[in-house]
Amino acid sequence: MNFQEFMDTKMAPVMNKFAQLRHIQAIRDGVVLNLVPSMIGSTFLLIAALPIPGYGDWIRANGIFDALLIPIGATLDLMGMTAVIAISYRLAESYKVDALPAGVISLLCFFMLTPYTISHELVEGGIGGVMPIMYLGSRGLFTALLVSLLATEIYVKVVKTNLVITMPDGVPPAVSKSFAALIPGGITIIAIWLLRLVVDASPFENIHTVLAEFVTKPLSGMGGSIWGAIGFMFLVHFFWFFGIHGHLVIGPVLDPIFTVFQDANRLAFQAGETIPHIITRYWFDLYVTLGGSGASLSIVIAMVLFARSRHLKEVGRLSLAPGIFNINEPFVFGIPVVFNPVIFLPWIFVPIMNICTAYFATIIGFLPRHNGIIAPWTMPIFLSGFLVAGWRGALMQLINLTLSAIVWFAFMKKLDNIEYQKELDSLKN
Numbered sequence: 001m002n003f004q005e006f007m008d009t010k011m012a013p014v015m016n017k018f019a020q021l022r023h024i025q026a027i028r029d030g031v032v033l034n035l036v037p038s039m040i041g042s043t044f045l046l047i048a049a050l051p052i053p054g055y056g057d058w059i060r061a062n063g064i065f066d067a068l069l070i071p072i073g074a075t076l077d078l079m080g081m082t083a084v085i086a087i088s089y090r091l092a093e094s095y096k097v098d099a100l101p102a103g104v105i106s107l108l109c110f111f112m113l114t115p116y117t118i119s120h121e122l123v124e125g126g127i128g129g130v131m132p133i134m135y136l137g138s139r140g141l142f143t144a145l146l147v148s149l150l151a152t153e154i155y156v157k158v159v160k161t162n163l164v165i166t167m168p169d170g171v172p173p174a175v176s177k178s179f180a181a182l183i184p185g186g187i188t189i190i191a192i193w194l195l196r197l198v199v200d201a202s203p204f205e206n207i208h209t210v211l212a213e214f215v216t217k218p219l220s221g222m223g224g225s226i227w228g229a230i231g232f233m234f235l236v237h238f239f240w241f242f243g244i245h246g247h248l249v250i251g252p253v254l255d256p257i258f259t260v261f262q263d264a265n266r267l268a269f270q271a272g273e274t275i276p277h278i279i280t281r282y283w284f285d286l287y288v289t290l291g292g293s294g295a296s297l298s299i300v301i302a303m304v305l306f307a308r309s310r311h312l313k314e315v316g317r318l319s320l321a322p323g324i325f326n327i328n329e330p331f332v333f334g335i336p337v338v339f340n341p342v343i344f345l346p347w348i349f350v351p352i353m354n355i356c357t358a359y360f361a362t363i364i365g366f367l368p369r370h371n372g373i374i375a376p377w378t379m380p381i382f383l384s385g386f387l388v389a390g391w392r393g394a395l396m397q398l399i400n401l402t403l404s405a406i407v408w409f410a411f412m413k414k415l416d417n418i419e420y421q422k423e424l425d426s427l428k429n
Helices: 003-018 022-049 055-061 064-094 099-113 138-160 174-180 183-198 208-224 226-241 246-270 281-287 297-306 310-324 330-333 341-363 383-429
Strands: 116-118 123-128
Touching: 003 183, 003 330, 022 099, 022 246, 055 064, 064 099, 064 138, 064 246, 099 138, 099 174, 099 183, 138 183, 138 208, 138 246, 174 183, 208 310, 226 281, 226 341, 246 281, 281 310, 281 341, 297 310, 297 383, 310 330, 310 383, 341 383
Parallel strands: none
Antiparallel strands: 116 123
C-alpha cells in the first residue's frame, strides 16, 4: 500500500469521521455563531483604530474613544459567555433536545464556576459580589468550551431518561417546556456545583486557573510560535489535498488558542500597551491565505492571464470574482486540488512562505502587530490590510500576493501544459 492509498483508505475516513463528531461540529458551529457579536464589536474597534495620522490622539482627547469602548465591551469582552450559549445550543440541537433551556443552564453553570470576587491590594479578601470580566471574555473561552459540552451532555442524558415533569394537555407549550427542563436543569447544576466544590478544595483558585495551567499554557506555547503557525497551516492544507476539509478538523482544536491571542492584543491596544502577540486568528486571513486556502488568488489571476488551456482559463474566470472575496471553492473543486500531484507542493509551501515573510516583517518592525480588529473575512485584500494595519498592511499583502504568484506560476504553467495537451489530443481523436 503506497502513501496515497493509505491516506485515501485509512486516514481520510478517520479524519472525516472526527470532523463529523457532534461535539466538534457543536464547537465549530458555536464559534461561527459567536462571530456575530465579534464582528459587530470589531466594527467599532475599527472606527477607533483607523490608520489616519493624529486620529487616535484626537478621539481619545475628545472622549470618542471611551464612547466606542461601550459596544466593544458589550461584545468582544463577553465572547466566552456567548460561546457557552452558542455551543451548548448547537450540541443540544444535534441531540434533538429543546436547545434553549440547555443553553441557559450551561450559562448558569459557567457563572457558577466563575468566582464572584476580585482581588484588591487595599481590600482584605478582595472585592466581593462582582465577577471578573476577564473570565467572561477570551480568558474564559476554554472554560466555556468545557462547560458547554459537559453541562449539555448531563442535561441531555437526563432528558433522554424521561426524568422530566410532564404537564397535562391544555397547558401552554412555553410553560410545559419550562417544567420539562426543571429536573434535568437541576441535576446539571448540582453536578457542576460539585465540580466547583472539588476545584475549591484544590490548590487552584478556580476552574479558569486550572485550565490555564494545564491546557491554555501548553497550547499557547505551541500555537504562539512561528512553528506552531506553520504546523497549523501545514495540517490544514495537507488534509485538504486528500479531500478532507482541513480547517473543520484542525480549527476547533487550535482556533480558540489564536482567538485568545487576538483578544489579548485587542485589550492591550485599548489600554495603550504594547501588543504582545504576532500570530492571531485573523492574522492568517490578512497575510497568509490570500484569496482562500493555498493563497489561491495569485494562481487564479495567473490562470486568467496566461493559461492556454481552455479548462484552466474557464476555471480561472469563474474563480476570480469569488477569490477576490476570499472564496476559493470554484478553484479547489474546478482544478481540482484533491489528489492533484502538480498542485501539492505549492498548495503546501505557499501559505508557509507567507507565514514566514509576514512574521519576519513583524519582527523587524515593518509590519505592525495585529491590534485585534476583525474585518469581514470576505473583505478584499489591500482594503482589509489598510483598514487593519494602514499602508504597511496593504503593502505586506501585495508582497505576499506577488511572491505567491511567482511560486504558483511555474506550477500553473506545468498544469496548463498538461491540460492543453489533453485538449489537443481530444481534438485529434
